[in-house]
Amino acid sequence: MVxxxxxxxxxxxxxxxxxxxxGVFRMVLTVDGELVRDLDAVVGYLHRGAEKLLENQxxxxxxxxxxRTEYLxxxxxxxxxxxxxxxxxxxxxxxxxxxxxxxxxxxxRIASHFMFMGAYGTDVGVFGTxxxxxxxxxxxxxxxxxxxxxxxxxxxxxxxxxxxxxxxxGFEEKARALLQELKRGINDINGLLTRNEIxxxxxxxxxxxxxxxxxxxxxxxxxxxxxxxxWDVRKDEPYSVxxxxxxxxPVGEFGDCYDRYMVRLEEMRQAVRIVEQALDQMPKxxxxxxxxxxxxxxxxxxxxxxxVESARGEYGVYLVSRGGNHPWRCRVKSPCFTNLQALREMxxxxxxxxxxxILGSIDLxxxxxxx
Amino acid sequence: MLGVLRSMLTTLSTTMRRPVTRQYPESHRxxxxxxxxxxxxxxxxxxxxxYCTGCQACERACPCKCMTVTxxxxxxxxxxxxxxxxxxxxxxxxxxxxxxxxICVEVCNxxxxxxxxxxxxxxxxxxxxxxxxxxxxxxxxxxxxxxxVPWAEYVGEENQKLPPxxxxxxxxxxxxxxx
Amino acid sequence: xxxxxxxxxxxxxxxxxxxxxxxxxxPDVTFQAGRNAAGQAILSVDRKDAARVLRGCKEDxxxxxxxxxxxxxxxxxxxxxxxxYHLLNMRTKQNVAIKTVAPADDCWVEAITPFWxxxxxxxxxxxxxxxxxxxxxxxxxxxxxxEDMTIHPLLKAHPLADIELFQGVDVF
Numbered sequence: 135m136v137x138x139x140x141x142x143x144x145x146x147x148x149x150x151x152x153x154x155x156x157g158v159f160r161m162v163l164t165v166d167g168e169l170v171r172d173l174d175a176v177v178g179y180l181h182r183g184a185e186k187l188l189e190n191q192x193x194x195x196x197x198x199x200x201x202r203t204e205y206l207x208x209x210x211x212x213x214x215x216x217x218x219x220x221x222x223x224x225x226x227x228x229x230x231x232x233x234x235x236x237x238x239x240x241x242x243r244i245a246s247h248f249m250f251m252g253a254y255g256t257d258v259g260v261f262g263t264x265x266x267x268x269x270x271x272x273x274x275x276x277x278x279x280x281x282x283x284x285x286x287x288x289x290x291x292x293x294x295x296x297x298x299x300x301x302x303x304g305f306e307e308k309a310r311a312l313l314q315e316l317k318r319g320i321n322d323i324n325g326l327l328t329r330n331e332i333x334x335x336x337x338x339x340x341x342x343x344x345x346x347x348x349x350x351x352x353x354x355x356x357x358x359x360x361x362x363x364x365w366d367v368r369k370d371e372p373y374s375v376x377x378x379x380x381x382x383x384p385v386g387e388f389g390d391c392y393d394r395y396m397v398r399l400e401e402m403r404q405a406v407r408i409v410e411q412a413l414d415q416m417p418k419x420x421x422x423x424x425x426x427x428x429x430x431x432x433x434x435x436x437x438x439x440x441x442v443e444s445a446r447g448e449y450g451v452y453l454v455s456r457g458g459n460h461p462w463r464c465r466v467k468s469p470c471f472t473n474l475q476a477l478r479e480m481x482x483x484x485x486x487x488x489x490x491x492i493l494g495s496i497d498l499x500x501x502x503x504x505x
Numbered sequence: 506m507l508g509v510l511r512s513m514l515t516t517l518s519t520t521m522r523r524p525v526t527r528q529y530p531e532s533h534r535x536x537x538x539x540x541x542x543x544x545x546x547x548x549x550x551x552x553x554x555x556y557c558t559g560c561q562a563c564e565r566a567c568p569c570k571c572m573t574v575t576x577x578x579x580x581x582x583x584x585x586x587x588x589x590x591x592x593x594x595x596x597x598x599x600x601x602x603x604x605x606x607x608i609c610v611e612v613c614n615x616x617x618x619x620x621x622x623x624x625x626x627x628x629x630x631x632x633x634x635x636x637x638x639x640x641x642x643x644x645x646x647x648x649x650x651x652x653x654v655p656w657a658e659y660v661g662e663e664n665q666k667l668p669p670x671x672x673x674x675x676x677x678x679x680x681x682x683x684x
Numbered sequence: 685x686x687x688x689x690x691x692x693x694x695x696x697x698x699x700x701x702x703x704x705x706x707x708x709x710x711p712d713v714t715f716q717a718g719r720n721a722a723g724q725a726i727l728s729v730d731r732k733d734a735a736r737v738l739r740g741c742k743e744d745x746x747x748x749x750x751x752x753x754x755x756x757x758x759x760x761x762x763x764x765x766x767x768x769y770h771l772l773n774m775r776t777k778q779n780v781a782i783k784t785v786a787p788a789d790d791c792w793v794e795a796i797t798p799f800w801x802x803x804x805x806x807x808x809x810x811x812x813x814x815x816x817x818x819x820x821x822x823x824x825x826x827x828x829x830x831e832d833m834t835i836h837p838l839l840k841a842h843p844l845a846d847i848e849l850f851q852g853v854d855v856f
Contacts, residue, residue: 178828185813186837190844195568198606221721263516270525284541284620290606298607302539325515329508349774352752352802365774438721439754439770439781452768454758465756475805504828 157500231296246445257494271319341492355447360386360393468502542626556617563609755806
């Protein structure tokens, strides 16, 4: 009798203004009942021409734009930009500045993952509890960075060659106190979500992708590591002082949403380990910029591509310089842009309710998709 | 079932903790010394005029093009009461466009511009975007009233002999003084 | 400036054998080899060979460059548009940048999306920003810009417009 009915697939527009799309993102789902047959992702609602702007700004002004390109984990974005300029110019960053950079990047990674935990719980249905837990911990990191740089979110703290200014008094004590509070926050989130049967039922074996397809799509970050591929730019192509730290790279098994959550949870714990080691190893005094840095930076002609492990994956800056104090071309390769291409493959065949869970597990930041 | 109970145990344990909420308009939290809100200009109380000479270094360095500056000949220099040959004539900063990157403070040759680190720099709401364009009098107001202390006074005589990068850091951050 | 505070220039001493590897796998293709500031190999090919070389990178086990890191365009003004592909071999951890130039008057390259799904959105974005046509791309719509956009914004022929300044102007 069911075969006598004529059915059509309907298009559902999960529009740009939607609380679950983590920003202005639009996807058009073609559904047959509740089953998703096709997905068309439409992006570009937050496009601000960042790459064009970067061609008209010099190497200090462009750091503010990098902050705003990735608005949840700003320090890795700043770091890849200044590292690209340093490679072109041949500048050597002093050791103390490298350690402070690593501490800032890892604390930012923890804060960004807290945001993910918060928003992901909301997507799955916890609706508010996990969100508030995540933001309570993010506030602590904001306060710490406010004492260090003066800004809660858009720091503009890294400069080509090192840091903009010296750290504040009591940097080490405040960082250690912050780590204790963050460890308690991680345990809270862990207790709330990890063993919760409802959470597992909603995320286990949902949105699976295999390791071969993940490499074909060029995925990176926790989404790639959840499929079983152990690739982390900090371990495999070490930059800055990451080769001096002892930390693990968590890897998942099935490539589903639950594995991505577990990878990020474990990454937070590893980031805490890295910050503790960095605070132990950091030189107590020293320069934060090389001697004789010019006031107006002019880089020689050349090009370089510098990848950095951001909270969402591999954030890369491809910098082409033709001399002068502006880049000729600055391409920002953002991890969410590449990871979103795989959304279609992950969602087709799942239910409509799961499409929101899969989208949340990619940890989307629209400003870096659209730039 | 056990997992759900464990989640509930977590939520129960957080109810026992001290709340982190602050009743905002009634109580303000203390903001750190390095707070970096919007830029403003400093007033030289010794000579009774702004430090700013209108050289446009900050206007050229601004990534957002949020400033417009013009200079004029200083009438006080002819009188002999001031050493500045030129003085600022008009100075607009569009707070709606400023991104608080601190570059204008770093390039200023006269220590004339500083980032506001008091609550007045943060509580800035307006009904119209054009009301956020600040002119010279509004930018000098807090410093003239004594709410912001210029760097040199704040760090004292002996610390002005620091090496250049430390000087710049101190000027950028510690030079605003308490509200 | 750079000489006073620099260490030794990195690009001179690194030799990872990547250009020779490519020349052996594609004996009939002419490569122009170079090094970037991080010491990684840059291979420039003619656009008629580019798709074939990239296919070989992915499918040939002796090359194994199967991870596409970046695909973008660079405006070379008079010479045309240069399309750059950054590839990674995860097993040997070698990087290579493959470049091809599309001349200004006849601006096309072959799309690699049919055999490399990870290039889909990168090629769409490069097409709308620079005007390079990717022949064989299954879905050449605009990605980030409006559908009715008529210019290609990242070309140097379209400089950034001036900001409207409100300072000091009576707008009421």
